[in-house]
Amino acid sequence: QVQLVESGGGFVQPGGSLRLSCAASGFAFNTSFMSWVRRAPGKGIEWVSTISPDGYDPYYSEFVKGRFTISRDNAKTMLYLQMNSLKSEDTAVYSCATDPNGALRGQGTRVTVSS
Numbered sequence: 001q002v003q004l005v006e007s008g009g010g011f012v013q014p015g016g017s018l019r020l021s022c023a024a025s026g027f028a029f030n031t032s033f034m035s036w037v038r039r040a041p042g043k044g045i046e047w048v049s050t051i052s053p054d055g056y057d058p059y060y061s062e063f064v065k066g067r068f069t070i071s072r073d074n075a076k077t078m079l080y081l082q083m084n085s086l087k088s089e090d091t092a093v094y095s096c097a098t099d100p101n102g103a104l105r106g107q108g109t110r111v112t113v114s115s
Helices: none
Strands: 003-007 010-012 018-025 034-039 045-051 058-060 068-073 078-083 092-097 109-113
Touching: 003 092, 018 034, 018 092, 018 109, 034 078, 045 068, 045 078, 058 068
Parallel strands: 010 109
Antiparallel strands: 003 018, 018 078, 034 045, 034 092, 045 058, 068 078, 092 109
16 A cells, blocks of 8 residues: 655754655555645645656745755655755645645654744
């Protein structure tokens, strides 16, 4: 079955950086678009970024463009999200997903941005 396991979250001050990882298995990762979504406290699922199967075409929400970078390693079936210049409003649980709506996503990793 599909398994998506995120890691790399934590506590960081505003302006800091984190790198999230997602280990994927149980489906054709190499031919799948993959996404990161997030859920901030008290809010719904928000799309963050999507990457094409070959890794050459990334897409970003307006809220993270220029600060976050999505990437993947198809040989390892891993998905990554490099997050720089973090803001307090980036505080959320981040999940990798097989779709931009987050209908099929992992349990997530918590990111807290606070001074």
